[in-house]
Amino acid sequence: MRTDLTAALLFFASSIRTAVAGNVTALGGTWTSKSDTVVTGPDFYDPVGERFLEPRLPGTSFSFTNDGYFEEAIYTVVGNPTKPECPTALIIWQHGTYTLYDNGSMVLFPYESDGRKLWSDPCNSKTSIYTRYNQTELYRSWEIVLDDYRGQYRLNLFKFDGAPMNPLYLTYNPPQMLPTTTINPIQSATPTSTTAAKIKRSLMGLQASLPDATTNLDFWWYTAAGMTLVGGVGWYFV
Numbered sequence: 001m002r003t004d005l006t007a008a009l010l011f012f013a014s015s016i017r018t019a020v021a022g023n024v025t026a027l028g029g030t031w032t033s034k035s036d037t038v039v040t041g042p043d044f045y046d047p048v049g050e051r052f053l054e055p056r057l058p059g060t061s062f063s064f065t066n067d068g069y070f071e072e073a074i075y076t077v078v079g080n081p082t083k084p085e086c087p088t089a090l091i092i093w094q095h096g097t098y099t100l101y102d103n104g105s106m107v108l109f110p111y112e113s114d115g116r117k118l119w120s121d122p123c124n125s126k127t128s129i130y131t132r133y134n135q136t137e138l139y140r141s142w143e144i145v146l147d148d149y150r151g152q153y154r155l156n157l158f159k160f161d162g163a164p165m166n167p168l169y170l171t172y173n174p175p176q177m178l179p180t181t182t183i184n185p186i187q188s189a190t191p192t193s194t195t196a197a198k199i200k201r202s203l204m205g206l207q208a209s210l211p212d213a214t215t216n217l218d219f220w221w222y223t224a225a226g227m228t229l230v231g232g233v234g235w236y237f238v
């Protein structure tokens, strides 16, 4: 009897869990925020030319394949409360693999050498800071529902602390993505001259400048990556 009760409770618990991660369609596809201006894939980031194709308006996009790969594209404008005319912009791209856990969480594991971040503060600097970006992301839970109003599938992601992200809508299926394997493997701690030349060209394209051609780019990258945005500013995801 006791055993039966335990089994029943376990069954009950597992059906709740299923309901939490319940989804009306598979995750596979490209999901975009309302503005629809940011879409993963070659229209957002050019890994060969090492450059971002700056979207018209801020937004967020995630793509997933049903066999475990993801790609993420974010363009955010961060408001400056003391100088509203001086917002800063942040562009992030990364891809890699994802895991869906039984507890309803989703974790994105980026390829460490491929992610990129561009930060620009046009009021204070003519140059943008272009760095590597490698951030494992935990989403506490996720769900896919049918949004009756828009007549589209909607992906709700909940951050590590349970706070909801802005909703994403299924825009392309199959997904629009760059190759799902590592694009720019790190051969050694110091980038090869080809990479350095490529990055340097792209930095020049972004009007960024390096102190001199022999600078250890890796060091420079990670130093810049260590810079954090000042607290107290608002984050606007459209």
Ligand SMILES: *[C@@H]1O[C@H](CO)[C@@H](O)[C@H](O)[C@H]1NC(C)=O
Binding pocket: 023, 024, 025, 026, 027, 028, 066
């Ligand atoms: C829910 O999503 C998972 C992961 O993408 C998928 O395996 C499953 O088939 C989906 N369920 C439905 C009903 O489509």
Ligand SMILES: *[C@@H]1O[C@H](CO)[C@@H](O)[C@H](O)[C@H]1NC(C)=O
Binding pocket: 112, 113, 134, 135, 136
């Ligand atoms: C990328 O992030 C992972 C997980 O936090 C970490 O283990 C790894 O060392 C990082 N790689 C680089 C090159 O920073």
Ligand SMILES: *[C@@H]1O[C@H](CO)[C@@H](O)[C@H](O)[C@H]1NC(C)=O
Binding pocket: 101, 103, 104, 105, 107, 138, 140
């Ligand atoms: C779910 O499990 C994963 C893997 O063990 C873990 O990283 C994550 O924190 C768990 N989620 C919650 C909400 O506890």
